[in-house]
Amino acid sequence: MAQADDLIHQPLRLKIMAALYAEREGEPPEFSRLKAITQATDGNLGSHLTALEKAGYVEILKDHVGKRPRTRAAVTATGAKAFRGHVAYLRELVEGID
C-alpha cells in the first residue's frame, strides 16, 4: 500500500505540488503565477515553498529577465515521486483498498 506524505498533505503544499507537478515538463512557473494557481498569499506561498525546498521536493530558481528579478519554482524528481506516492495513497483510501 502507498504511504501518506505528511509534508505534502498540508493543503497549500498539496496545491503547490499539484501545480508544479502539472508543469514539470514545461517552463517552471513564476512565483506570481504559482500564487494565482494556488490562490495563496505572498507570505504563505513563500514559507511553504521554503519548507518544500528544504525537503528537496522543490527547486527555487532565481534569475533576471532584463533588469527584472524573476523567481520560479520547479518540482524535483524526488518531489515528483513523493507527490505520485501521496496521490496513490489518497486514491487507495478513497477506493477502499487495503
Add this chain to the structure above:
Amino acid sequence: MVLSKTEAAAALADIQETTRRGATLRGYRIGGPIMMLWSVIWMLGYLSMGLLPSHQWGWVWLVLDTIGAVGSIVLARPADRATKASVGRSGGQSLKMIGGMAVAIVFVMSTFYVLRPTDPNAYLAFPGLMVGAIYAAAGVFVAGRYLGIGAVMFALTLVGFYAFPETLAFWMASASVAMFVSGVWLARA
C-alpha cells in the same frame, strides 16, 4: 498520519481543482499571442475590405486566414507539449485548432450561400458576431475570460453595424485594437 476517506477525497478534489486552474491560466497565456496575431489579421482583412473592390475580398481573406492558421499552429505548440506532459499523450491542440477554424469558415460561407444577404454590411458584420459568439460560448463552458472578450467583440460589431454603416469595414478594422488588448490581457494571466 491517518486520514479518513472524506479527507482523502477532499484532498484529491483540491488537486484536481488546482490542476484545472493551472491549465486554464496556461491556456490563457498560449491563447493570448494567438489572439494578438488574429487581431492583426482581422485589421488587415477589414482594411482590405474597405479599400479594395468586393471581388478581391475572398483572395485577401484566403491568404490572411492561411497565415493566421499557420501562425496559430506554431504558437499552440507549447500547449501540445504541456498536454503531453500532463496526461502522457498529445492533446492534438494543433489539429483541434485547424478543425475549429475549418468549421467556422465552412459555417460562414454556407450561411452566406443560403441566406444570400443583399446588404454588403451583413458580410462585414456576420464574422464579427460569430467570432464574438464563439468566444462567449468558450467563456461560459471553458475559461471565463473569453466571455468578456466575446461580449466586447459582439457589442463592437453591433455598434458599428448600426452606428457607422458607411464606414463599417474601417470600424471593424479599428475594433481589432480591442482584440489585441484582449490578447495582451490573456497573455499576462
